[in-house]
Amino acid sequence: MAVRGRLALARLYWAISDQTTARHLLREIDDILLHRPHLGVLVDEVAGLRTTLTSGARATGSGGTPLTQAELRLLPYLQTHLSFRETAERLFLSRNTIATEAGSIYRKLGVSSRSDAVQRATSVGLLGG
Numbered sequence: 001m002a003v004r005g006r007l008a009l010a011r012l013y014w015a016i017s018d019q020t021t022a023r024h025l026l027r028e029i030d031d032i033l034l035h036r037p038h039l040g041v042l043v044d045e046v047a048g049l050r051t052t053l054t055s056g057a058r059a060t061g062s063g064g065t066p067l068t069q070a071e072l073r074l075l076p077y078l079q080t081h082l083s084f085r086e087t088a089e090r091l092f093l094s095r096n097t098i099a100t101e102a103g104s105i106y107r108k109l110g111v112s113s114r115s116d117a118v119q120r121a122t123s124v125g126l127l128g129g
Contacts, residue, residue: 007029016072022053023053030046072126074087075121084099109121
């Protein structure tokens with residue numbers, strides 16, 4: 001559980017371009033693996049993450065800046081049937097704020113539609129599948 005949780009967090013931090021935290025979590029995973037080296041498929045997943053972290057590739061794919069807290073708060077709503085107006089009501093924001101944040105998410109993820117944003121966010125680990 002400790003490795004799986006840290007692995008998920010490291011992927012998330014890498015996806016939002018916080019490379020320092022992702023690498024710190026990888027070091028914590030390495031410490032755990034010193035004591036428990038036979039964790040099956042988790043060892044392979046850690047190796048895959050290590051390759052990603054050392055490759056220097058940006059998780060967003062577009063080389064954009066990381067998502068803000070406000071954008072991360074909005075992201076799960078993009079995968080629902082709710083309109084921007086309905087989402088705004090739930091988050092106690094204006095419809096224009098939601099539209100602006102959504103546009104910023106699209107730009108940072110390098111996509112041009114809501115469904116593409118959800119697909120991209122899922123592929124980089126910002127949303128569950």
